[in-house]
Amino acid sequence: MLKYEILINPKWLRKLDNDIWNDELVPAILKIGENRINIKVAYRGNVIRDKKKKSYRIVFQKPFKINGAHEIHLNAEFSDVSLSRNKLSLDFFDRIGVISPHSQHVLLYINGYNKGIYLEIESFDQYLLKKRNLPDGPIIYATNNRANFSLLTKKKEIKKRLDQGYTIKYGEKEDIDDLRNFIAMINALNNEDFAKEIPKVLDVEKYLRWVAGAVCVQNYDGFIHNYALYKNGETGLYEISPWDYDGTWGRNLHGRKLDYDYVPLTGYNTLSARLFHFPQFRNLYNEILTSILENDFTLDVQKPIIDGLFETLKPHISLDPYIKTTADTLEQEKKVYFNFIKNRNAYLKKELTSFFKVKSI
Template sequence: MLKYEIFINPKWLRKLNRDIWKDDLVPAELMIGENRYTVQISYRGNVIRDKKKKSYRIIFDKPSVVDGAHEIILNAEYIDVTMSRNKLSFDLFDRIGVLAPHSKHVLLYINGYCKGIYLEIESVDQHLLEKRNLPTGPIIYATNNRANFSLLTKKKELKTRLSQGYTLKFGTNEDLEELEQFIAMINTLSNEDFEKEIAKVLDVDQYLKWVAGVVCTQNYDGFIHNYALYKNSKTQLYEISPWDHDGTWGRNIRGRLMAYDYVPFTGYNTLTARLLHLTRFKRQYKDILSNILENDFTLKVQEPIINNLFETIKPYMSLDPYITSNPEAIDEEKKVIFDFIQKRSSYIMDELTTFK
């Protein structure tokens, strides 16, 4: 496991800790192997910020791009006993053909003190597009539960603007205006017109693969939060990427067990509902989901992946001062994940038999 060392002046560390909810960046140095980089650092996340083990956002300063990235995330994965659910989710999305951030576990030190095992995650931004040889295009984050592709909030109140719930990561205000037009279209076209027009603005196949990925991993927040929209400048179609998938594979974001059939296999945002109301897209989704259940989301495929991942983590667990779990505990947690895969896939297959 790669060692990351952050050196930060105590006065800047005090500034970070003065208000942990601020996103203000402070200067630091990051050492990876023999290479030293000037960076900017801040805390990140919501639930994790008031925990002992915090997550970090790191921006490269000098040089501004390292290994194709200008920004990386170091996720504490504190609530997840396995520290692996995010990675397992991203890797599954990548496997089924959805643009997803790559990730790897690292051992983090700050000012000489070991902070434990972290998951380094790529930032979904213009640099990721360049790294993957994809056309440039605006990237918009869904940052709260108002990003539900609806005219209404979760509380059924009319939105004051249709871009509520979204934050522009890369692009211009015109891109947010186009997003509002897209959301208006989703909500106002007749079924006949929606079926004709949607494929002109949305990569439907890619979107339905993303829906299938969220459904399989059962990310409760995934349909109205925790995703990024990318508009491919070559195709002029919206594509979608997952983000923050730690509350998955049988547990919620608090680390509690979640019933295998808690999230419906058809999802629950407005765009998904409109697509799956139409026979053409129902069949397309059914084919995609059936293929994933046969070739990707199976115990036969996932068990060796999970075993290998856990074995890379085990030797470093004793170095993490914030976790109380041990190698035996994550072996026990395998049973939770394996049981979830079997029950979730069986539930989805049963539902598909009546899905016409």
């Protein structure tokens, strides 16, 4: 496991600690092996900022890019005794053909103090697009649960702006205007026009693949939060990518167990609800999810992946001062994941059968 060490002037560390909700970056040095990299660093995340083990955003300054990336995230995974749910989820999306950030575990030190095992995750930005040889295009983050593709909030209140819940990561002001038009179109078009026009602005196949992935790993809030919209510069179509998937594989974001049938087959947001009204989109979703349930989200496929990841963590897990995990804990957690996969797979296959008995209005 790679060792990362952040060297930071105590005054800048105090600045971070005096206001943990401040997103302002401060200067520091990141040591990786013999390399010393000038960086800027800040705390990141929402719930995690109140925890003893915090997550970090790191932006490279000199050199400007490392391995093609200008920015990375170091996630604490504080509520995950296996430190694995996020990585397993992102790797799963990558496997099923959804653009997904790559990740790796690292051991982090700050000014010589051991801060534990972190998950380094790529930032979804223009540099990731370039690394993947993907067309340039705007990227917009869904930063809270108002990013539900609706005119209403989760509490059924009318939104003040159609772009509530979104933050532009890469692009221009006009790209937010385009997003507003997209959301207005989802909500305002009649059924005939929606079916005709939606494939002109959304890569429906890739969107439904993303829904299927979130449904399989059962990320409760992933349908209205924790995703990035990317508008492919060649096709002009919106695509979608996951991030922050720690509340998955049978547990919620606090680490508590969830029943395998907690999230419905279709997930939930306004865009999905409209798409599933039409037989052609329901049939496409059926094909995608059926294939994933046969070839990707199975115990035979996922067991060796989970076994391999846990084996790489075992020699280092005791080094994390914040997460009281042992080799035995990992073995117990494996059983949770294996049971979840088996039961969730069977549940989704059963639900698919009844899903297609319901006729569109």
